[in-house]
Amino acid sequence: MKIETVAQQYHLSTPTLRYYEQQGLLGPVHRINGIRDYQPADLARLDFIICVKRCGMTLHQIRHFIAIYEQGDATIPERLAILQDQLAVSRIRQAQLADSIDHLQEKIADVQALQAATPTLES
DSSP: OOOHHHHHHTTTTTHHHHHHHHTTSSOOOOOOOEEEOOOOOHHHHHHHHHHHHTTHHHHHHHHHHHHTTTTOOOGGGHHHHHHHHHHHHHHHHHHHHHOOOOOOOOHHHHHHHHHSSSSOOOO
């Protein structure tokens, strides 16, 4: 799959994909006549990167995770700990976001009540 197709499918820019490759997060991506040809393994790696990035992992943390992943099964305990820690952080952020959403809903209801109680000016 060409870089433009991957970028569109994953809602990323082509420079972002190139950056991920330069930083060792992806790849090396197979090339045909110098044109990147993303394989299923590349797309699976990209899915992982996007997932953990959305959960708050930094690119530095992701790079570290990928580096130890590539070292093999001896790193399974460390990888498991990293993922479990990120899940715990994500659950805290999720709870904080839920609280913020509840607060916003209350404020919207307050403003709607004010709007309903305020007479409108007619021309």
